[in-house]
Amino acid sequence: MRLRDTPEEAAFRAGLxxxxxxxxxxxRDAGAPGGWTKALHAAGYTGLTWPAAYGGRGLPPTYQGIYAEESALAEAPEGxxxxxxxxxxxxxxxxxTPEQQKRFLEPILxxxxxxxxxxxxxxxxxxLAAVRTRATATAGGWRVTGEKVWSSYAHQADWCLLLARTQPGSTAHTGxxxxxxxxxxxxxxxxxxxxATGDSDFNQIVLTDVPVPRDCVLGPVGEGxxxxxxxxxxxxxxFGITLTARLAVExxxxxxxxHDLGLADDPAVRAEVAELHVQLQxxxxxxxxxxxxxARTGKPGPESSILKLHWSITNQRLAAFALRLLGPAAVLHGPDSHAAxxxxxxxxxxxxxxxxxxxSEILRGIIAERVLGLPRTR
Known part of the structure; x- marks a missing residue:
């Protein structure tokens, strides 16, 4: 495991x-949702690891990790x-297919x-294997009916990568x-x-007999x-690099x-802060x-599940601790409250x-089976 940037990575990080x-x-506060992506694209920061033949820069995964970390630390818009x-x-x-790559990749970048x-x-x-949304074959392609949920940015999206059951009677991973x-x-x-925050980042997508042309099937039919x-x-x-950098900002x-609350010398507070610092490191x-x-295998290992699980725990713990520090003032919410x-x-x-x-339950199962080698529970 390498803990420091190479000279080339250090130069990239400094420029970024x-x-x-x-x-x-x-x-950050411009309000134009697509403006940040366009700015990144113009500067060459989209598709860092994509092959150059498809409009990317063909860089190793470590460069995408550097971008994820630095953009989170800078509190850049997510896009x-x-x-x-x-x-x-x-x-x-x-x-x-080559036609799909030509049609979609540059507009995504x-x-x-x-x-x-x-x-x-x-x-x-x-x-995911319990998908019920069905796609029925037609002369020109497919007709899709079903529901999807927790779809981020669906209210602003032009396209959706969707998983549907195309083989009647199929179950689990097949069809x-x-x-x-x-x-x-x-x-x-x-x-x-x-x-609960009042935000609406996620959406439900309801599909009723939606036509999908044959040339919009990604990969072979039945291998979804x-x-x-x-x-x-x-x-x-x-993902974990981004989450950890955001946690460092918090x-x-x-x-x-x-320090604002004058609690820097409180032993109990110092102990809790120290524990959070250890978890962050x-x-x-x-x-x-x-x-x-x-970088070694081309695909993330089980460490990504460990990162996501423990980030969830630590982020929730940090947020709860901050409210405890505020005491009775924690019930105040709005521009006049502490930290707005x-x-x-x-x-x-x-x-x-x-x-x-x-x-977290699914992640614990993955860690148990793929890291600790414990038998499957089902």
Whole structure:
């Protein structure tokens, strides 16, 4: 495991850091959802690891890790096309036809096409193999009917990478196919899901007899499970690096809160802060192991599940601790409250951490089986 940048990586990091310092302030509150992606594309920071033949820069995964870390530390806008850039694009690179690659990859890089993901379903929970959305073959392609849920940015998306059951009577991993669905097709309805914070980042997608042309099947018919695993593998590539960097930003904000409240010399507070610092460092070095495995094998190892699980626990613990520090003032929320209500918002938002991106229960099962070698529970 390498803990320091190579000279080339250090130069890339320095250039990126300078670019972020100049451009983040003008885009953070600009309100134009696609503007940040377009700025990144113009500067050459989209598709860092994509092959040059498809518009990328062909860099090793460590460079994407550097970008993920530095952009999180700079509190850069996330951008609405993170799914297209980080998950769908690489899947099309691996499994798309030449026509699909020509049609979709450059518009994803430039931000012209925003993608969402249609995998999870209301009755399937974290069991992707329980997909019930069905696609029926027609003369020109397919007709899709079903529901998807927890689809980030679906309300702003142009396209959706969707998993549907194309073989009648099939169960579990068989009979599934990945489809590229135009979100402006007749029969597509997007319903926002209001969170405890009041935000609506997630959506439900209702599909009623939605037409999908034959040339929008991604990969072979019936092999959707294999295609979907490629997508999810890319989701976890630098996911942990981003989460850890965001947690480092919150930890620094917590330290400022401790000092603002005059609690820096309180032994109990110092002990809790120290424990959170230890957890953060553990996540940071586990992230380095993840990137080392990614560079060595081309795919993330089980460390990514460890990162996601322990980040969820630590982030929730940090948010709860911040509210305890505020005491009675924790009930105040809004621009006049401490840190303009930041800690209240983070506390409510953090409750979803143990559900999104793989539930903690599922992650514990993966760690038990793939890291500890314990027998499967089902």
């Amino acid at each position: 850091r300078a670019w972020l310092a100049e451009h983040v302030p003008r885009h 609405v096309n993170v799914i297209g850039l980080g998950m769908v694009g690489p899947t099309i690179v691996s499994h798309g 430039s931000g012209e096409y925003v993608f969402c993901q249609g995998f999870s379903e209301p009755d399937a929970g974290s069991d 599934l196919t990945c489809l590229l669905v135009d979100m402006r097709s007749p029969g597509v309805r997007v319903l926002p899901l209001r969170q 499970w294999r295609i979907a695993m490629t997508t999810l593998a890319h989701e976890r590539g630098t 930890f620094d904000r917590l330290l400022r809160t401790v 553990g996540l940071r070095w586990t992230g380095h192991r993840t990137m080392a495995a990614l 209500g930041h800690w209240q918002h983070l506390r409510l938002r953090s409750r979803a951490n143990s559900i999104e991106g793989g539930t």
